[in-house]
Amino acid sequence: MTDKNTNDAGLQSMIDRAEQITAEEAEALDITWKADEGILLPEPSASLAIQGGADGRMVTNADLVAAWQHALDAAGAAGRVEEIEAAQQAGRAVRHSDAHLRDRAGAEEAVRSAVLATGVRDLVSDDEFATLTAAWRKVLGEV
Numbered sequence: 001m002t003d004k005n006t007n008d009a010g011l012q013s014m015i016d017r018a019e020q021i022t023a024e025e026a027e028a029l030d031i032t033w034k035a036d037e038g039i040l041l042p043e044p045s046a047s048l049a050i051q052g053g054a055d056g057r058m059v060t061n062a063d064l065v066a067a068w069q070h071a072l073d074a075a076g077a078a079g080r081v082e083e084i085e086a087a088q089q090a091g092r093a094v095r096h097s098d099a100h101l102r103d104r105a106g107a108e109e110a111v112r113s114a115v116l117a118t119g120v121r122d123l124v125s126d127d128e129f130a131t132l133t134a135a136w137r138k139v140l141g142e143v
Helices: 004-019 023-037 046-050 064-075 082-096 105-120 126-140
Strands: none
Touching: 004 082, 004 105, 023 105, 023 126, 064 082, 064 105, 064 126, 082 105, 105 126
């Protein structure tokens, strides 16, 4: 089991770092995260138009989707509400940092993912942790 005070301090330092993200870092996180997602944009077609149109991008990185879902499910099952809230707070921090100068949804997702994975490190596999923190580590350094 992790030491709660150490965990809280680590998550808070990640949130604090998210508040300091520059527009350049946000762009790099956004690009890295979207590349990791393996985004596929469906081709426009008459059948999609009839069905109300495509909802935009589809994430094709099954490992990333599975790791995120497992981390979220594990956090919920373990009653780790504070860790989920920390991830949400980190995403909001990016929105309110210098990164807000441009649309950087990928940066918000990358930060939320890394914070959640760090908060539930004891509940996810090494591979899942690496997958969820890859963009943060590539752009911002170790978590």
